[in-house]
Amino acid sequence: MxxxxxxxxxxxxxxxxxxxxxxxxxxxxxxxxxxxYGWWFAVxxxxxxxxxxxxxxxxxxxxxxxxxxxxxxRFGLFFWLVILAAAGASLLLSxxxxxxxxxxxxxxxxxxxxxxAVLAAAGNLMVVFLGLxxxxxxxxxxxxxxxxxxxAWEAALKYFLLGAVAAGxxxxxxxxxxxxxxxxxxxxxxxxxRGTAELPRIYKLGVGLSLTGFAFKLALVPFxxxxxxxxxxxxxxxxxxxxxxxxAAAFAAMARFLVAAVPPQAQTAYLLPLGVLAALSMLVGxxxxxxQENLKxxxxxxxxxxxxxxxxxxxxxxxxxLGAGLFYLAGYLCMNMxxxxxxxxxxxxxxxxxxxxxxxxxxxxxxxLAGALALALFALAGLPPTVGFxxxxxxxxxxxxxxxxxxxxxxxxxxxxxxxxxxxxxxAMARQxxxxxxxxxAEVAAAAAPAAGEGAAALGLPDGLIRGAxxxxxxxxxxxxxxxxxxxxxxxxxxxxxxG
Amino acid sequence: xxxxxxxxxxxxxxxxxxxxxLLRRSPLISLxxxxxxxxxxxxxxxTFARMHGNxxxxxxxxxxxxxxxxxxxxxxxxxxxxxxxxxxxDVDDVHSLRG
Numbered sequence: 001m002x003x004x005x006x007x008x009x010x011x012x013x014x015x016x017x018x019x020x021x022x023x024x025x026x027x028x029x030x031x032x033x034x035x036x037y038g039w040w041f042a043v044x045x046x047x048x049x050x051x052x053x054x055x056x057x058x059x060x061x062x063x064x065x066x067x068x069x070x071x072x073x074r075f076g077l078f079f080w081l082v083i084l085a086a087a088g089a090s091l092l093l094s095x096x097x098x099x100x101x102x103x104x105x106x107x108x109x110x111x112x113x114x115x116x117a118v119l120a121a122a123g124n125l126m127v128v129f130l131g132l133x134x135x136x137x138x139x140x141x142x143x144x145x146x147x148x149x150x151x152a153w154e155a156a157l158k159y160f161l162l163g164a165v166a167a168g169x170x171x172x173x174x175x176x177x178x179x180x181x182x183x184x185x186x187x188x189x190x191x192x193x194r195g196t197a198e199l200p201r202i203y204k205l206g207v208g209l210s211l212t213g214f215a216f217k218l219a220l221v222p223f224x225x226x227x228x229x230x231x232x233x234x235x236x237x238x239x240x241x242x243x244x245x246x247x248a249a250a251f252a253a254m255a256r257f258l259v260a261a262v263p264p265q266a267q268t269a270y271l272l273p274l275g276v277l278a279a280l281s282m283l284v285g286x287x288x289x290x291x292q293e294n295l296k297x298x299x300x301x302x303x304x305x306x307x308x309x310x311x312x313x314x315x316x317x318x319x320x321x322l323g324a325g326l327f328y329l330a331g332y333l334c335m336n337m338x339x340x341x342x343x344x345x346x347x348x349x350x351x352x353x354x355x356x357x358x359x360x361x362x363x364x365x366x367x368x369l370a371g372a373l374a375l376a377l378f379a380l381a382g383l384p385p386t387v388g389f390x391x392x393x394x395x396x397x398x399x400x401x402x403x404x405x406x407x408x409x410x411x412x413x414x415x416x417x418x419x420x421x422x423x424x425x426x427x428a429m430a431r432q433x434x435x436x437x438x439x440x441x442a443e444v445a446a447a448a449a450p451a452a453g454e455g456a457a458a459l460g461l462p463d464g465l466i467r468g469a470x471x472x473x474x475x476x477x478x479x480x481x482x483x484x485x486x487x488x489x490x491x492x493x494x495x496x497x498x499x500g
Numbered sequence: 501x502x503x504x505x506x507x508x509x510x511x512x513x514x515x516x517x518x519x520x521x522l523l524r525r526s527p528l529i530s531l532x533x534x535x536x537x538x539x540x541x542x543x544x545x546x547t548f549a550r551m552h553g554n555x556x557x558x559x560x561x562x563x564x565x566x567x568x569x570x571x572x573x574x575x576x577x578x579x580x581x582x583x584x585x586x587x588x589x590d591v592d593d594v595h596s597l598r599g
Contacts, residue, residue, distance in 0.1 A: 126560050133567045140574055144581065153582045160575055161530050165521050167571075168537030171564060172514050175544035175557075179507075182552040184560060 010065035010072040010121075012054040013080060014114050017087075020047015021110035028103035037102070038461055041095060044106040048088045048113070055080050064123060068185055071123040071256075078326055079120035079252040082333055083245050087113040089337045089477070090241035092469040093344045095461050097235075105145050109241065112138035116249035125174045125184040128253050132170070132217065135249060136163050139242055143234040155226075155233030162216065162226045170213025176206030177261070186260040193263040207261050211274060214257070217250035218307040221280040228292075231300035236347070239296055240340035243303050244333045251310055251325065259317055271315055279410035281308030286417040293356050298421060299339060302380055305414055306332055312395040312411065315402030324394035327492055331379065331387035331484050338376035338477035342369060345470040348463070362429040370429045372478050379481050381422040382415050387484035394492065506547040514540035527583075531575045538568050 023043045027036050055077055062073040090109060097105060115134030122128040140163065144156035178184055180203035181192045193199065216223040231239045262270045285305030292298045306328075313325025346353030346369075363370040379388035392415065399408045484491055513536055520533030542561040549557030 126556075126563055129560075130563065130567070133571070137570055137574055140578065144578060150582075153578065157527060157578045157582055160578055161521070161527065161534070164531075164534040164571060164575065165518070165537065168514070168517065168534060168541065171538055171541035172544065174560070175510075175541045175548065178545060178557055178560070179548035179551070182548075182554065182556075184556050 007065035007070075009054070009058060010063060010070055013051040013058075013084075014117055016047055016051040016054055017110045017114040017117070020044055020050070021107040021114075023047065024103050024106045024110070033100050033103075040103050040106055041091065041461070044110055045088065045091050047110055048084055048091060051113075051117075052081065052084045052088075055084065068123045068187060069127050070118075070121050071186075072121055075255075075322070075326075076121040076252060079248050079329075080117050082248045082329055083113055083116045083120065086241055086244040086248070086333055086337070089341070089473045090237045092473050093237035093240060093341060094235075095466045095469050096344060096348055099147060101145075101147075105142065105235075108138045108142050108145075109238070112142065112241070113245065116245045119249040120252035122253055122256065123186055125177065125186075125189075128257070129167075129171065129174065131249070131253070133167065135246065136167070136217075139238075139246070142238045142242075143230050145238065146233070146235055149233070152233035152235075155229040159226045159230040162223075166213045166216035166223065169209050169216075173206045173209030173211075173213060176202045176209065178206075180206065186256060190260040193261055196263075199263065199266075207270065208273070210257065210261075211254070214250055214254040215274075215277055218247060218254070218310070219281075219304050220277045220307050220311070221284045221304065222277075224281065224284070224304045227304060228288075228297045228300040231303070232294060232296045236296070236340055236343050239299070240337060243299065243336050243340075244329075247303065247307060247310070247332070248329050251329065255314065255317075255322060255325070258314060262317065267315075267317065274311060275315065275404055275407055278308040278311035279406050281305060281311075282410045282414035283417075286414040286421065289418060289421040292421075294354050295339070295343065295356060295359075295425065296354055298356070298425070299336065302418065302421070303336075305418060308414070309392065309395055309411060312399045312404065312407045315399060315404040315407070318398075318401065321398035321402060323492060324391070324398045327394055327484070327488065328391035330491075331391045331481065334387060334477045334480035334484065335376045335379045338372060338474055338481065339380075341470045341473040341477060342373045342376075345369065345467060345474065348467050348470060356425055356428055359425060359428045360431050364432065369474075372474055374426045374429060375478055375481065377422040377426050379485070381419045383419075385482070385485050387481045387488075390485050390488040394488070503547050503551050506543060510540045510544040510547065512540075513537075513543065527575075527579050531572065531579070534575075535568060535572065538564060538571075 020043060024040045027039055027043060030036075031039065058072050059074060059077055062071075064071050087109065091106070094102075094105070094109070099105075112135050115131050115136070115138060117131075118127060118134060119131030122131055140156055140160045143159055144153050146152040174184070177189065180200050181189050183189070193203075212223070219227040231243065234242065258271075282305045285301045285303070285308065289298050289301035289305075292301065310325055310328060313321045313328070315321065343353040346358075352358035362373075375386060379386035382388040382392045384390075392411065396408060396411060399405075399411070517533045517536030517540060520536065521530050524530055524533065542564050545557040545561040545564070547557075549555060549561075
């Protein structure tokens with residue numbers, strides 16, 4: 001029986017998140033909301049920071065805990081850092097909340113982060129399922145976390161029902177795989193897939209059903225219908241968190257699952273269906289985004305395309321390919337966080353920030369903010385010198401090496417179409433607002449401002465702090481985008497090294 | 501072999517649950533169908549555990565039952581939140597959002 005203390009270093013980051021969540025709830029009990037409000041956020045941020053501090057020393061080597069149930073190899077730890085960065089940014093953007101139930105909101109956010117971390121480090125099918133459910137259950141509630149907002153509730157119910165069905169597929173697939181293999185560990189599955197000449201039909205069916213479940217979490221077409229609604233309905237910081245975190249965690253678990261479950265001699269046969277889904281996702285995501293007028297929905301469809309781009313890292317299941325995937329995820333984190341931080345900032349200063357029309361003339365009103373947002377949009381479109389271009393270039397290289405021509409063609413087409421979508425927003429920012437429009441926008445702003453003011457008067461943090469936090473997230477994200485875009489070589493070498 | 505019968509039953513239950521989610525309009529019935537799908541997987545796990553003679557499948561089934569309880573609690577809470585002020589529940593009424 002292994003000693004519990006041996007497993008503690010791997011468990012520590014997860015415990016830090018869980019204890020942070022409980023700490024917020026306990027504070028809510030012992031301090032009146034009016035006095036404790038700022039402390040809730042401080043404790044939640046401390047939990048995330050502590051988790052990151054515990055993660056860093058693990059980077060030295062690959063270790064496992066609990067008999068291989070948790071695998072804290074450097075591949076998984078990279079995802080932990082991405083997830084923690086997304087959680088921290090999302091917490092900073094959440095400072096603008098001013099409702100009494102913010103303690104529950106913060107606790108759920110930390111638990112969702114913990115679920116993502118568990119999923120990214122899963123070493124057997126049971127832990128995959130557990131991590132997936134911890135993150136999903138927290139997110140179903142978080143999407144609904146908008147008092148009196150019927151749209152958010154409906155989105156949450158839709159997300160919940162489809163998510164539960166997807167979990168059913170995943171579970172039945174796992175059962176069939178267990179039936180064929182006789183164990184649930186990834187190492188057992190890998191031995192079985194490599195040691196058996198003719199794999200039985202239930203095994204193949206099981207892998208197929210499981211991939212359906214993963215495809216849902218990544219929002220690949222045709223399992224994407226929940227994404228635009230959930231993204232639009234959820235509070236903006238939650239949308240930011242789930243767009244990056246869920247994608248990262250599900251991608252990590254799926255990559256681990258595929259590396260174990262796909263026999264090398266039959267790689268093409270297993271990965272082709274996934275490639276078709278990925279190609280469809282890129283194209284459908286790009287085309288559907290054209291008609292959207294809400295920036296959150298545009299980002300939802302862009303997320304669907306980007307899930308497709310990420311799959312390009314998988315053909316061949318090589319280290320270079322997966323390294324390109326990791327790089328793209330890090331870039332995607334920066335681009336998305338920049339845009340969502342911009343939306344939160346605009347909302348804080350009394351602008352709408354969600355409809356594309358509300359961005360008209362932003363370049364003249366707030367040049368610095370508009371410049372940063374334009375850079376993020378250029379990166380999403382894949383223009384140099386940002387990380388979007390470098391990342392797509394590396395993914396294209398991975399696809400060429402894996403001879404995935406279908407994916408490469410879809411990437412080129414989708415990039416062309418989606419450039420229009422993103423540049424349309426940039427064009428709106430650069431357009432000189434007409435006199436009439438400006439007065440209409442001013443009215444909207446005037447109407448929105450007192451509403452925001454009332455909420456802040458009762459509960460909440462100082463306005464300057466909220467704006468400062470959103471601004472800091474924006475600056476960090478832009479810096480990350482440029483750094484990854486201009487100096488990709490060093491980062492990529494480090495990431496590929498992580499896999500060795 | 502008697503195990504094959506259980507596996508066939510699991511497959512039938514899973515299919516029934518899947519069809520039910522697609523066809524029934526009430527979110528409550530959808531939730532029950534989802535539970536049917538999950539429990540079909542449990543039955544398959546337990547059957548396979550018996551075939552292989554190890555405990556992994558039984559532990560997995562326990563885990564799933566626990567998670568399913570949490571899932572049902574959240575699902576029911578969402579349904580109550582959404583339909584509190586209405587006399588009946590129907591997923592076709594969930595249409596404030598565009599597809």
